Amino acid sequence: MNSRSLTFNVFRHNPRDAASQPRVVQYQLEETPGMTLFIALTRIRETLDPGLNFDFVCRAGICGSCAMVINGRPGLACRTLTAELPADIRLFPLPGFELIADLSVNTGKWMRGMSERLQAWLHPRETADIDALEARMEPDLAEAIYELDRCIECGCCVAGCGTAQMRPDFVGAVGMNKIARFRLDPRDARSDAEFFDLVGDDSGIFGCMSLLGCHDVCPKALPLQTQIAYLRRGMARQGWSAKPAS
Numbered sequence: 618m619n620s621r622s623l624t625f626n627v628f629r630h631n632p633r634d635a636a637s638q639p640r641v642v643q644y645q646l647e648e649t650p651g652m653t654l655f656i657a658l659t660r661i662r663e664t665l666d667p668g669l670n671f672d673f674v675c676r677a678g679i680c681g682s683c684a685m686v687i688n689g690r691p692g693l694a695c696r697t698l699t700a701e702l703p704a705d706i707r708l709f710p711l712p713g714f715e716l717i718a719d720l721s722v723n724t725g726k727w728m729r730g731m732s733e734r735l736q737a738w739l740h741p742r743e744t745a746d747i748d749a750l751e752a753r754m755e756p757d758l759a760e761a762i763y764e765l766d767r768c769i770e771c772g773c774c775v776a777g778c779g780t781a782q783m784r785p786d787f788v789g790a791v792g793m794n795k796i797a798r799f800r801l802d803p804r805d806a807r808s809d810a811e812f813f814d815l816v817g818d819d820s821g822i823f824g825c826m827s828l829l830g831c832h833d834v835c836p837k838a839l840p841l842q843t844q845i846a847y848l849r850r851g852m853a854r855q856g857w858s859a860k861p862a863s
Contacts, residue, residue, distance in 0.1 A: 681771025
């Protein structure tokens with residue numbers, strides 16, 4: 618099998634360099650068996666352009682650091698095989714996040730702000746001790762919580778969301794997934810009303826246009842739109858209405 622010659626059209630820009638202008642730079646590589654975008658970008662940086670910026674940590678689809686827009690679709694560079702793509706490949710940074718340089722964006726800053734706003738951590742009951750926190754759960758419940766805990770905060774769902782691109786305050790599917798996760802957890806002391814108050818406006822539940830972008834691009838195939846629908850149904854059952862816009 619003959620290898621292909623691949624053309625990588627890569628967005629380049631360093632916002633901290635006054636002389637830098639947004640541009641697309643082309644690189645040529647010969648495809649090798651099992652090549653991923655992470656491998657290709659590493660080779661470009663090692664052999665063609667040592668100044669190319671992109672992020673990676675685990676190389677196993679767990680950390681979410683290497684998320685980028687791949688031929689118009691958010692995805693993980695380390696889990697995307699070049700063999701699954703045409704020979705002409707376009708790579709851009711995720712929209713909706715602060716640009717660090719080239720393909721590197723600051724998802725951590727956005728995720729921390731969202732988590733602090735939603736208080737996305739366990740709020741144990743006052744009487745809870747270690748034994749209570751580590752009490753056994755029914756397997757089905759534990760599995761449901763684990764399923765939502767698989768989110769790697771890569772930012773793909775935010776980049777693929779129309780509302781997130783129009784509303785900087787939108788918590789996105791990742792934020793509502795966190796609310797759904799802690800709402801399921803019997804160790805959390807918060808009531809449904811407290812959870813709904815965190816996302817019961819246009820920056821949360823009522824901002825979602827149900828375009829399924831988050832659902833379609835999640836690299837972990839999480840049921841994001843399903844969880845948003847569950848939250849909406851729970852709010853409807855309790856007669857909850859949207860909070861007025863601030």
